[in-house]
Amino acid sequence: MKDLSLHIMDILQNSTRAGASEITLDIVENKTNDTLRITFIDNGSGMSEETLQHVLDPFFTTRTTRKVGLGLSLLKQNAEMTGGNLNIKSQLGVGTEVVVVFGLSHIDRPPMGDLAGTVVLTASANPNIRFIFHYQTDVIDYTFDTKEVNEALDGISLQEPEVISYLREMIAENITQK
Numbered sequence: 001m002k003d004l005s006l007h008i009m010d011i012l013q014n015s016t017r018a019g020a021s022e023i024t025l026d027i028v029e030n031k032t033n034d035t036l037r038i039t040f041i042d043n044g045s046g047m048s049e050e051t052l053q054h055v056l057d058p059f060f061t062t063r064t065t066r067k068v069g070l071g072l073s074l075l076k077q078n079a080e081m082t083g084g085n086l087n088i089k090s091q092l093g094v095g096t097e098v099v100v101v102f103g104l105s106h107i108d109r110p111p112m113g114d115l116a117g118t119v120v121l122t123a124s125a126n127p128n129i130r131f132i133f134h135y136q137t138d139v140i141d142y143t144f145d146t147k148e149v150n151e152a153l154d155g156i157s158l159q160e161p162e163v164i165s166y167l168r169e170m171i172a173e174n175i176t177q178k
Contacts, residue, residue: 001074003113004038004102010071011040011098012122018044020095022130025119029104029137035084036102036109047090055088075100082106116172119144123167124158135175142174 001007008025015023020042028037047055056073076086082103090096102109115135123131123146133144146158149167156163 001078001110003111005113005115005118007071007075007078007110008038008040008115009118009122011075012118014071015040015042015044015096016122016126016129018042018046018096020044020129022132024132024134026134027115027136031104031138034104034106036104038100038102040098041095042097043095046092046094046096048092052088052090056086072098078102078108078110081108115175116168119171120164120168123149124164127158133171137177139177140175142171144171144174 001010012023012025022043024039024041026037026039026041028035028039030037056076072086072088079086079100079102083106084101084103086098086100088096088098119131119133123129127146129146131144131146135142144167150158153163158164158167
């Protein structure tokens with residue numbers, strides 16, 4: 001995957017397929033520690049101990065439509081190339097937490113990509129799931145919560161093209177350092 005937003009999209013899709021009703025994406029850029037930490041938390045179906053032991057194997061997948069599951073293993077490889085790591089905690093019937101840490105300034109860290117587009121696309125494609133997106137740097141502390149957005153929209157769907165465009169623009173503006 002060329003950029004981190006594609007990895008993020010992949011993990012968010014895993015959460016939606018796991019039946020999550022709430023998904024949190026937390027991204028923290030820490031220049032002091034030179035780290036970029038991306039945390040995914042969902043309340044989906046979770047994974048058994050057996051699945052959890054194999055989930056980082058690129059030749060393991062729970063899907064029946066293909067025989068490989070490269071998403072998490074590629075994300076882990078990208079993190080490790082920057083001196084970072086990937087950790088997964090999961091409990092069957094409770095949910096999953098994936099924490100991935102990258103070296104922020106490391107030359108091998110993939111660029112972020114279209115993070116705003118990824119968040120809005122995922123939220124609008126899954127209007128019945130509460131998405132909480134938190135983005136923090138030394139100068140930015142921004143939270144996007146579809147519960148709050150839906151209350152503000154007062155019945156207008158997140159799937160309306162004008163809403164999608166507005167939200168993408170709003171998120172992009174709020175996560176860009178000035």
